[in-house]
Amino acid sequence: MATIPEPEPKTIAQPVERLAYSVQEAADMLGVHYFSVYRLIQRGKLKTCRALRGKLLVPRTELMKLLGTE
Amino acid sequence: MNYYERPTPLQEQAYAEARQHFAKHLKQFKASCETLHNIECNLSVTANDIFGVTPKSSGRVIQTDDGRHWQLDIDLTKLTSVCHRQTPAGLEFAVVECLPLKSTEIRDVLNSGHDVREVLQTFTRDQRQVLQVWKNDVIAQVREHLAEKYPHQDMNLVVESFDIKLAREFSRRETLAQNHSHGVRI
Numbered sequence: 001m002a003t004i005p006e007p008e009p010k011t012i013a014q015p016v017e018r019l020a021y022s023v024q025e026a027a028d029m030l031g032v033h034y035f036s037v038y039r040l041i042q043r044g045k046l047k048t049c050r051a052l053r054g055k056l057l058v059p060r061t062e063l064m065k066l067l068g069t070e
Numbered sequence: 071m072n073y074y075e076r077p078t079p080l081q082e083q084a085y086a087e088a089r090q091h092f093a094k095h096l097k098q099f100k101a102s103c104e105t106l107h108n109i110e111c112n113l114s115v116t117a118n119d120i121f122g123v124t125p126k127s128s129g130r131v132i133q134t135d136d137g138r139h140w141q142l143d144i145d146l147t148k149l150t151s152v153c154h155r156q157t158p159a160g161l162e163f164a165v166v167e168c169l170p171l172k173s174t175e176i177r178d179v180l181n182s183g184h185d186v187r188e189v190l191q192t193f194t195r196d197q198r199q200v201l202q203v204w205k206n207d208v209i210a211q212v213r214e215h216l217a218e219k220y221p222h223q224d225m226n227l228v229v230e231s232f233d234i235k236l237a238r239e240f241s242r243r244e245t246l247a248q249n250h251s252h253g254v255r256i
Binding site for chain 2: 022023029030031032035036038039040041042043045050051052053054055056066067068
């Protein structure tokens with residue numbers, strides 16, 4: 001009689017830390033409205049990079065710096 | 071691009087779908103443009119009001135992150151206020167932003183000077199630049215959304231229609247879109 005092999009223990013994927021976030025995501029992380037994030041970008045308090053089609057991205061390191069958790 | 075080009079049914083559909091998808095952005099962009107427009111229209115009145123309240127002083131003091139202390143005069147928006155302080159050169163005015171983040175609060179002097187009208191003008195000019203950054207980012211998001219949803223389709227006409235719509239809110243020139251809407255109803 002064939003025995004059913006025990007399933008291999010599943011490895012739980014660790015959440016990968018993102019390198020950069022959209023303005024909306026950055027706003028959620030900072031706890032502010034996204035207009036405030038655009039204001040921080042405009043006055044150079046948050047440095048950004050751009051995705052392929054020009055969308056603004058805020059590097060994680062910039063957010064951490066602003067939140068004082070780096 | 072032909073200015074009189076008619077949108078295809080797919081472009082019409084994409085425009086309607088994207089407009090729904092970005093409805094919150096469009097609504098908030100319009101509201102922010104109107105808020106700024108109101109500040110610009112009332113600039114002289116606000117400047118006079120500040121001169122009116124300055125001698126009395128509200129008694130509310132803000133210490134900005136650079137260590138300076140300011141007497142709060144008038145709130146411009148939920149997060150920005152016009153303040154003043156005494157200096158050896160006379161009264162100095164500033165627009166101060168108090169931005170509560172999750173773990174801290176930023177208290178920044180956005181701009182300052184001895185002429186309150188100039189301070190307000192600089193503030194509104196800077197806010198226009200912020201709106202421009204916002205507008206460009208929304209357009210980029212629309213472009214990205216359309217490229218993902220309608221791969222290998224030409225959606226430039228739809229993106230341009232969004233651009234015109236936001237530009238119209240930005241400049242408040244109501245007649246602009248009629249002649250340049252490329253046939254897509256905005």
